[in-house]
Amino acid sequence: xxxxxxxxxxxxxxxxxxxxxxxxxxxxxxxxxxxxxxxxxxxxxxxxxxxxxxxxxxxxxxxxxxxxxxxxxxxxxxxxxxxxxxxxxxxxxxxxxxxxxxxxxxxxxxxxxxxxxxxxxxxxxxxxxxxxxxxxxxxxxxxxxxxxxxxxxxxxxxxxxxxxxxxxxxxxxxxxxxxxxxxxxxxxxxxxxxxxxxxxxxxxxxxxxxxxxxxxxxxxxxxxxxxxxxxxxxxxxxxxxxxxxxxxxxxxxxxxxxxxxxxxxxxxxxxxxxxxxxxxxxxxxxxxxxxxxxx
DNA sequence: CCGCGGGCCTGAGAGC
DNA sequence: TGCTCTCAGGCCCGCG
Numbered sequence: 001x002x003x004x005x006x007x008x009x010x011x012x013x014x015x016x017x018x019x020x021x022x023x024x025x026x027x028x029x030x031x032x033x034x035x036x037x038x039x040x041x042x043x044x045x046x047x048x049x050x051x052x053x054x055x056x057x058x059x060x061x062x063x064x065x066x067x068x069x070x071x072x073x074x075x076x077x078x079x080x081x082x083x084x085x086x087x088x089x090x091x092x093x094x095x096x097x098x099x100x101x102x103x104x105x106x107x108x109x110x111x112x113x114x115x116x117x118x119x120x121x122x123x124x125x126x127x128x129x130x131x132x133x134x135x136x137x138x139x140x141x142x143x144x145x146x147x148x149x150x151x152x153x154x155x156x157x158x159x160x161x162x163x164x165x166x167x168x169x170x171x172x173x174x175x176x177x178x179x180x181x182x183x184x185x186x187x188x189x190x191x192x193x194x195x196x197x198x199x200x201x202x203x204x205x206x207x208x209x210x211x212x213x214x215x216x217x218x219x220x221x222x223x224x225x226x227x228x229x230x231x232x233x234x235x236x237x238x239x240x241x242x243x244x245x246x247x248x249x250x251x252x253x254x255x256x257x258x259x260x261x262x263x264x265x266x267x268x269x270x271x272x273x274x275x276x277x278x279x280x281x282x283x284x285x286x287x288x289x290x291x292x293x294x295x
Numbered sequence: 296c297c298g299c300g301g302g303c304c305t306g307a308g309a310g311c
Numbered sequence: 312t313g314c315t316c317t318c319a320g321g322c323c324c325g326c327g
Binding site: 126171 | 298301303304306
């Protein structure tokens with residue numbers, strides 16, 4: 001089983017791991033080793049952050065959002081391969097702790113935050129699809145990266161009526177609609193596959209078929225919303241236990257093992273029926289599903 | 296406006 | 312063993 005690219009549950013797990021060392025602490029210094037992430041960092045990125053206290057660390061969809069005392073908000077996205085390493089007490093780190101223990105830096109350690117409590121938080125991202133962006137808090141409500149996002153799937157406002165309305169009239173597949181962050185924010189390829197499986201809905205079904213002519217939700221929409229919430233809750237719970245079990249071991253946040261029911265299980269038996277899990281490609285990406293119990 | 300495909304990057308794994 | 316090839320879970324952008 002492969003490790004997970006960060007979707008909503010992984011980002012939430014990372015947030016929970018970072019919060020204890022970042023919230024309430026001051027960022028003494030920022031090292032930018034490579035600023036050419038998804039977009040180039042602002043030239044004054046490090047200077048603008050240095051000296052600020054992290055008043056809170058939140059999450060919106062797959063973005064981590066650090067509220068800084070300087071008046072800026074730091075948006076961080078893990079992309080496909082991003083992760084964070086924490087060294088609790090960098091100055092007294094033991095030789096085996098991590099690259100930084102001896103002042104060494106890992107191959108793709110691009111940004112290092114030195115905290116006033118002695119901790120070091122390092123952003124590592126081999127593919128550099130991740131990103132960081134500083135935005136004045138007063139302008140956050142105009143931030144284009146956030147403005148287009150749909151509802152948080154675990155929020156109370158996300159329900160069958162809302163999902164059906166967003167899918168009504170959509171010609172595209174249900175799979176593609178759920179991957180669209182404007183419809184619902186935070187799902188990726190894995191959890192879309194898993195949620196559709198649990199809802200017994202085919203990924204090939206036209207998105208509009210979870211709503212009636214007027215855009216009102218049907219039973220499929222109800223089942224789908226329920227499955228999305230359950231799948232995400234389960235994964236966050238698994239992330240929590242991975243934090244407790246493994247964080248001390250190597251300090252990495254952003255990857256933890258999962259067992260999926262259909263994802264990456266082409267050819268294996270369906271856990272639910274006598275069918276065989278199939279892989280198809282939809283708009284260039286893999287979809288895993290059971291053709292006999294997902295209709 | 297909508298839907299689709301290309302491109303950004305590197306590393307892991309398969310196949311020769 | 313070592314090389315080459317394909318593929319990867321995200322996201323933005325431009326095209327028709």
